[in-house]
Amino acid sequence: MTKLLLLIDTMFHFDREVLKGIKSKVDEYQLKFTITIDSIEHAEDILSQHWDYVIADFDKGDRYRVIPRLNTNILIFSGYRIQNPPESVSTLVNDNDHFACLALGQFMQNDIENVAFYMEPRECNTGWATERLECFEKHANELEFKYFNDIHEAIALRKFPLGVYCATDRSARKLVNFCIERNVEVPKQVSIIGTDCDDSENAISAIPLSSVNHDPYEIGQRCVEVLVKAKRLKRIVHEKYQPVSLIHGKSTITMESQNDIVSKALYYLHNNFHMNIKVQQVVDFCRVSRRTLENRFIACKGVSVHQYLSDLRLSKSKKLLRSSHDSIESIALQCGYPNLSYFYKVYRKQFNYTPLEYRKGTMA
Incomplete structure (x- = not known):
């Protein structure tokens, strides 16, 4: 045998x-x-x-x-x-990078810009908890979330709405209690996501937990x-x-239109818009059919994946045109446009003015 x-x-x-x-x-x-x-x-x-x-x-x-x-x-x-x-x-x-992807994608769906990570003191010396912290902080900063190192300070300063990803469901449950004791509304003011989908922790939590399904x-x-x-x-x-889903409880704002596939798509779009990606690459990342992705994305965000990507690039480019001294060609490449000529073409079609006119504030 x-x-x-x-x-x-x-x-x-x-x-x-x-x-x-x-x-x-x-x-x-x-x-x-x-x-x-x-x-x-x-x-x-x-x-x-x-x-x-x-x-x-x-x-x-x-x-x-x-x-x-x-x-x-x-x-x-x-x-x-x-x-x-x-x-x-x-x-x-x-794949703790993927855990962070699921949490940040959910916060994107809820239009939450302020985020933080929380773990219990006893978890600070564990490799898996510290790696989750590192992955979440890295990707939050890359995606231009406003990341807070001190969650208690963020809550005290009322940086709401605040999205918090927790190392475990135990730490998520304790954070829920912390918020309730201070009359902070969960999930309206603080949206909380745990890890593990631990039935025992969820059973004693004051609010049913949303959690990365680490099964x-x-x-x-x-x-x-x-x-x-x-x-x-x-x-x-x-x-x-790689866990395939985030289980939705009442510690995050969830609506019928929200979907884990959309969370993954949003994460991919915000993390890769600066490259000349196409919708098919988003489809491949989400591992679904194009029709499924488009139907769920439109139901959740009200626009197609292509339109969302286009709007995202325009938004990022406008921010750089006004806040940076980079050349317009450099900004075009940073925002995923293949060349300067195409960048100008998009602006003329979308706004009837050029990137240079927008930078100078001389739009007609």
Whole structure:
């Protein structure tokens, strides 16, 4: 019988759900595995036995002392990037950039410009929480949100509406309580998004939480898929886990017209408008048909994807024309126009004046 060793801690709810996902995929593939669960702390006992496959949680235990010494088919999963993974080991890591994409896309739909990140003090020393902070702050600044390092100060100064992405649902729940205690309205004044879709945290939250659907059951399934793929290809495989949706609770403003596909499209548009992108590239990023994207985008924003992109470029170009000393040709390229001639053509058609006339304030 083929032996599969799971180095996870089933005392935790998250790991138990990972186990369920692993078992479901083993059954689906009809793999004749004998599954053993152990702790990485039992290093000598583990190393004294032969294992055909190993799946290990790389965020726990003395991982470098044991995993590199297991000469077998190994998959490690982690909540953040693994800087120096052991050799000959496949990996599945959270794409925390994608987590930030989902949160920021939702804030865009709600026309929220002020944003912040929140994590509990106990989470500050965890790799996955700090990476989520870094990704969210980086992309918020790139997308020209007004990012606040100190969330409590932002709330005290009433920088509303304020969108806050939280490292976990636990930190989101605590932030909800913090706001309620200070008579700050959630989600009208502060819109809050957690991570994990943790049923336990949601059950005791004063307000049902919106949360990035970081599903441990799905992670367990993906672990088996990556492990089997590596075995079949006879090479090491490195993949990222990307949650496909944001679960909407009452801690964010949501309307029937809002949609996760639109959130992803908005994120992509605002992050890439400066390049000469086309609608098809937005479609490819969202992984839907063009018709689906257009229908949902129009229902949410009232314009087509193409029109939104055109308006976004014009808005950004006007800001640069008035606030910067860059050449007009440079501004055209910064805003995704292929050349200066086309930039002028768009302005004449749209406004009946040129970019130079707008900069000088001499429009007819």
